[in-house]
Amino acid sequence: MLELKDVDTAYGPVPMLRAVTMSVQPGELVCLLGPNGAGKTTTFMTVCGVVRAQRGRVEVMGRDLASLGTENLAALGVGLVPEGRRLFPSLTVQENLRLGYDAVSGRGPDFEPQLDKMCHLFPRIRERLRQVAGTLSGGEQAMVALARALIGEPRLVIMDEPSLGLSPKLIDEYFEITKEVHRRGTTILLIEQNAEMGLGIADRGYVLVKGRVAQEGPARELLSSKAARSLYL
Numbered sequence: 624m625l626e627l628k629d630v631d632t633a634y635g636p637v638p639m640l641r642a643v644t645m646s647v648q649p650g651e652l653v654c655l656l657g658p659n660g661a662g663k664t665t666t667f668m669t670v671c672g673v674v675r676a677q678r679g680r681v682e683v684m685g686r687d688l689a690s691l692g693t694e695n696l697a698a699l700g701v702g703l704v705p706e707g708r709r710l711f712p713s714l715t716v717q718e719n720l721r722l723g724y725d726a727v728s729g730r731g732p733d734f735e736p737q738l739d740k741m742c743h744l745f746p747r748i749r750e751r752l753r754q755v756a757g758t759l760s761g762g763e764q765a766m767v768a769l770a771r772a773l774i775g776e777p778r779l780v781i782m783d784e785p786s787l788g789l790s791p792k793l794i795d796e797y798f799e800i801t802k803e804v805h806r807r808g809t810t811i812l813l814i815e816q817n818a819e820m821g822l823g824i825a826d827r828g829y830v831l832v833k834g835r836v837a838q839e840g841p842a843r844e845l846l847s848s849k850a851a852r853s854l855y856l
């Protein structure tokens with residue numbers, strides 16, 4: 624569903640990702656880990672097409688991202704949860720969710736049942752539907768950002784450090800929901816700094832260090848590998 628082949632990126636003259644090769648297969652939950660500044664968000668931006676790969680190739684659903692364009696990802700079945708949530712603060716929760724839905728369906732008629740599904744998955748959202756998103760707590764915003772990505776029933780969800788800034792209790796709740804979404808069949812790329820939590824629910828993982836993939840493997844092996852732990856802890 625997602626493939627990076629030998630990808631380099633740079634910010635002006637400064638190289639960032641170097642020869643990054645990674646993939647997410649249908650049905651997998653893959654965790655991308657790495658310390659601050661490793662290039663995790665740059666990877667997110669690269670697979671969205673916001674940052675252009677200078678070398679190598681990015682394929683989403685088997686299609687070359689370079690000729691696809693960021694604006695077509697939603698309709699292709701890709702849901703995005705960017706770092707910092709990026710809700711529209713002056714719109715209500717329901718309006719934010721509507722935008723997520725319309726991006727996929729082109730204004731389909733079935734918004735209400737989908738909204739209802741999201742309220743079941745995120746009980747905190749139902750009572751907040753008419754509240755403007757900018758006044759939600761950080762935890763509520765995190766849930767709405769995930770619901771906005773899920774409401775169009777994407778096949779692949781890419782999440783950039785969604786647990787950042789959440790309390791331990793909310794992190795647990797958030798990871799439980801992520802696990803449930805995966806269990807119901809959605810493929811997930813989870814970009815995380817919280818290695819124990821991320822690898823705890825993932826099938827496979829990659830550890831990014833200074834823009835390079837330093838380790839990769841089954842999540843359980845990475846959790847128990849001393850070499851991997853020394854890279855991310």
Ligand SMILES: Nc1ncnc2c1ncn2[C@@H]1O[C@H](COP(=O)(O)OP(=O)(O)OP(=O)(O)O)[C@@H](O)[C@H]1O
Pocket residue numbers: 634639657658659660661662663664665666816
């Ligand atoms: N637009 C930009 N212009 C110049 N440099 C940038 C830009 N965006 C990111 N960088 C630099 O690229 C490096 C990697 O940043 P990135 O945000 O990808 O790291 P990260 O692994 O997501 O880190 P964190 O966990 O702290 O969010 C950093 O040194 C950062 O300063």
